[in-house]
Amino acid sequence: MGGSEAPAGPNRVPPRKMAHYGKCIEVAMKHLDRFQPQKDSPEQFLEAAAASLQTLSPQKQAFIMEILSGCLEYHKLLTIVVDAFYVRDGRLCPRADYSLFEVLCYLATFQLEELGFQVFRDVVQAQPAHKACKFLRFLFNPLNLGSWIKDEWSLIYETSHVKENWIDPLMRWQPEIQELINQLQGELTSQLSPPKSKAKVTEPKELSLTTPRPRAIPVPELVPQVAETRPVPRSTYEPPKEQRLLEMTKRYNRWKAEELLLQANIEELRCAVPRSRGEPQLQDSKKKPRLRLPPRILKAQKLTFYTPNDNAPVKLNTAAILREGALYQRQVEKALQRVDRLVDGAGDFSEFLEWQRRMQAKDREEQLAAGEVRRLRGKLSHEEAVLARQQVAREKRRTAELKKEELVFLPAQRFS
Structure with a gap:
């Protein structure tokens, strides 16, 4: 209904949109002024009008032809309202605006639900504000709609049809139209020139010969040029070179000690490897020793613990x-x-390292495979989205072509 399509606040129409609607209404008014109901046939008149509108865009042609065909179809209803407006509230309005009021009455009565309040407001704001404001206030007056307008229209159409299809929708749109009228009235008020302020009366002052002259503004002194200061050396914000070298030496010594400790731990495990008597220990750890005699486990040397020397320098x-x-x-x-x-x-530490490397390599292969699967799925979904967008675009183009064909053949079907 109208309440759901009304805008949240009054906004002005962009100049391009105002010029678009203003030109369409102006063209429709010129054609309606040339129409004579006693001589001209509506079908021939519409065909001649459609031929003269070939230079305009299809959207403008459809909009103008819809206005012309509707005004001719409901000419009697529109004449009742516009004639009453000139008798009551529009006595000072020129008769040259008769077609303008017919178009506004047709759009408000028969096309407001289809166009929507936003488009109707744009059409109204493209017209002279004082004329549109006066006619809309007369048309949407609840007293006029509920009394003589309904009675006059009921003489031509059935009363139930008039009330349900025309009078009730106009009454529902009345609050939004009243806001539009108030907005137009506010714009007219703001355009009026403000009242001129009264001229100030000259106040005479006594002549005083002893009044001192005002002090002259002293000339500003030149700002002395100060020598550029030397920048703060970078060494102020950086640690000393000796401290950096000491830190690097500490880190290197710690890394070297950790390497030696790890190497010692690995070499220390060889004392528990069983080997044959009289056979020297193999240098290559990959070759398995041949056990000719019953193996025996060599005992590791006892660890010697040294107490820290307190007298160290x-x-x-x-x-x-x-x-x-x-x-x-x-x-x-x-x-x-x-x-x-x-x-x-316990087993050799090198076997654990070898197993750890195999597991890490396997995990990396699984991660690469999973990444490839995700990439292929993403590529597939992207291609599906592109195909879907192309399908939607084709459907929209097909719908737009069907709509244009319906708008072109609509006047001919209405009078056929």
Whole structure:
């Protein structure tokens, strides 16, 4: 209904859209002024009008032909309303605007539901504001709609048809039309020139010879040019070079110690590998030793624990000494636990590394395969979306062509 299509707030029409509707209404008014009901035939008149509109766009042609055919079809109903308007409220309006009021009455009565309030508002705002405002206030007056307009139209059509199809929709649209009328009235009020302000009366002042002259504005002094300051050296915000070298040395020593510890741990596990008597240990770990004699497990050498020397010439505080002692104690415990596991029959550490590498390679292959599957699925979905958009575009073009054909043959079907 009208309440759902009304805009949230009054907005002005863009100049291009106003010029579009204004030109269409102007062309329709010129054709209606040339129409004479006593002499001209509606069918021949519409054919001549359609031939003269070939230079316009199809959208403008359909809009103008719809107005002309509707005004000719409901000429009697429109004449009743426009004649009454000139007698009552439009006594000062020129008769040259008769066709304009016919077009506005037709659009408001028979095309408002189809066009929508937004398009109707654009059409009205493209016309002179004072004329459209006065006619719409007369047409949408509830007293006029419920009394003489309904009675006069009921003499031509059935009363139930008039009330249900024309009078009731106009009454439902009355609040939105009233807002449009108020907007047009506000624009007319704002266009009026503001009242001229009264001229100020000259106030005489006494002549005073002793009044001092105003002090002259002193000339501003030149700003002295200050020598450019030297920029702050970058070394202020950077640590000293010696400190950076010390940090690099510490990181390198720590990395070297970790490498040596890992190498020592790997070499330490060879003491539990069984081999034959009198056969030297093989250098290549990939070759399996041949067991000719019953194997025996060699005992690892006993670990020797050295207590830290407190008299060492190293300047360390108490916290650093405690941290070094705790670190050394943890390393010793880890080494003992590793030896115990080897004695209990634990495997070689290199086998675990080899298994870990195989598992990582397998995981990488699975990730690559999953990524390829996702890429192919994305490509397939993209192609499906492109095909769907092309199908929708074809459907829209087909619908638009059918709509144009219906608009072209609509006047001929109405009078056939």
